[in-house]
Amino acid sequence: MKYRTMGSTGDQVSVLGFGCMRLPVMDGDHTKINDEVAIPMLRKAIDAGVNYVDTAYPYHSTGFDQPGESEPFVGRALAGGYRDRVLVATKLPSWLVRGRADMDRLLEQQIERIRCGHIDYYLLHGMNKTLWPMLKDLGVLDFLDQAKKDGRIRRAGFSYHEGPELYPQIIDSYDWNFTQIQYNYLDEEFQAGRAGLMKAAEKGIGIVVMEPLRGGSLARELPVKAQALLEEADTRRSNAEWALRWVWNHSEVSTALSGMTEPWHVDENLRIADEAVPDSLTPDEMERIEKVKEIFKATQKVPCTQCGYCMPCPEGVNIPNNLAVYNEYFLFDNEQHRNRIKMFSSMIIPPDAHADRCTECGQCLEHCPQQIRIPEELKAAAVAIRGK
Numbered sequence: 001m002k003y004r005t006m007g008s009t010g011d012q013v014s015v016l017g018f019g020c021m022r023l024p025v026m027d028g029d030h031t032k033i034n035d036e037v038a039i040p041m042l043r044k045a046i047d048a049g050v051n052y053v054d055t056a057y058p059y060h061s062t063g064f065d066q067p068g069e070s071e072p073f074v075g076r077a078l079a080g081g082y083r084d085r086v087l088v089a090t091k092l093p094s095w096l097v098r099g100r101a102d103m104d105r106l107l108e109q110q111i112e113r114i115r116c117g118h119i120d121y122y123l124l125h126g127m128n129k130t131l132w133p134m135l136k137d138l139g140v141l142d143f144l145d146q147a148k149k150d151g152r153i154r155r156a157g158f159s160y161h162e163g164p165e166l167y168p169q170i171i172d173s174y175d176w177n178f179t180q181i182q183y184n185y186l187d188e189e190f191q192a193g194r195a196g197l198m199k200a201a202e203k204g205i206g207i208v209v210m211e212p213l214r215g216g217s218l219a220r221e222l223p224v225k226a227q228a229l230l231e232e233a234d235t236r237r238s239n240a241e242w243a244l245r246w247v248w249n250h251s252e253v254s255t256a257l258s259g260m261t262e263p264w265h266v267d268e269n270l271r272i273a274d275e276a277v278p279d280s281l282t283p284d285e286m287e288r289i290e291k292v293k294e295i296f297k298a299t300q301k302v303p304c305t306q307c308g309y310c311m312p313c314p315e316g317v318n319i320p321n322n323l324a325v326y327n328e329y330f331l332f333d334n335e336q337h338r339n340r341i342k343m344f345s346s347m348i349i350p351p352d353a354h355a356d357r358c359t360e361c362g363q364c365l366e367h368c369p370q371q372i373r374i375p376e377e378l379k380a381a382a383v384a385i386r387g388k
Helices: 035-047 070-077 100-114 133-135 142-148 167-169 193-202 224-231 239-248 264-277 284-301 318-329 333-348 373-385
Strands: 003-005 012-014 018-020 029-033 052-054 087-092 119-127 152-161 180-181 208-210 255-259
Touching: 012 018, 018 035, 035 070, 035 264, 052 255, 070 100, 087 100, 100 119, 100 142, 119 133, 119 167, 133 142, 142 152, 152 167, 152 208, 152 284, 167 193, 167 264, 180 193, 180 333, 193 208, 224 239, 224 284, 239 255, 239 264, 239 284, 318 333, 318 373
Parallel strands: 018 052, 018 255, 052 087, 087 119, 119 152, 152 180, 180 208, 208 255
Antiparallel strands: 003 012
């Protein structure tokens, strides 16, 4: 396993971080983590050298206002001596904070849920133009100082889900140890983007990349022309490897979080992480990826990463699945493919969870990291897939 320095902290972190937002589940219920599969996966990664484990308060929950099963899972998986071998990262559920006392209460609850003694890397979750000023006014920076001073956390950072204009304001407002941004070859100019990446690097702040595979979409089959471009390269690689190597090609990146849902994902990710180094992609390979970006962007209707932050919908609409089907519908430009998607959509999405049930209440808009106009896209999806 290769390691990089987490900014000015001096901490050595594995280039591959284990993300615990999309763990293997039981019976299709995302709130029920399959320990028999997931725990061996995480421990195998740690045994191979992965030392950064990322979770959060709402991961694998029924809604953002409820604690999920991901944090307790991490506690169970790190029992038996594994806790001392990793850096545990979790996040303050910013949207639940109403005062300074809530910050302390939630942090202490998270330490107890993970059974970790302290949090190594603690983030303000999902900073945007609403949550950041609210937290700042409530004294969150003093809270971080105190939590570091008394040992409840070691490093302070924030994850970012807003346009590029707010990022410099946040990053210049505090002596951050690290930051977490979405970065992949399709999102080089999205949210914090490359400008944010370089800003953090210039300040000596560690950089954690989330969504390096864009919710897995960059690991699946690409549009025909894009797939051909990669397969014609001198070196044959899986789509996941192309995407991960593009992220790790950036020396500024400290670690990239991968959400692994199958045991073989761990093996593949470990192999790629062991081989990828900065500036290792050739000019021809970089040019191919640029061409793939243009082809892919032309086909994708909605930049949804399947993170599930928009759920649950009060009307029961399965928003991520509907948007995934909508994107898949336009991924290949032929009627046979589109008819197949229409046929299988009823198997993927139950009738009471279809896009046409959306009442445009707007609740989902408050939580979408991609700032997608979800009600509008659901309406378009309903027309395309179901003719409604």
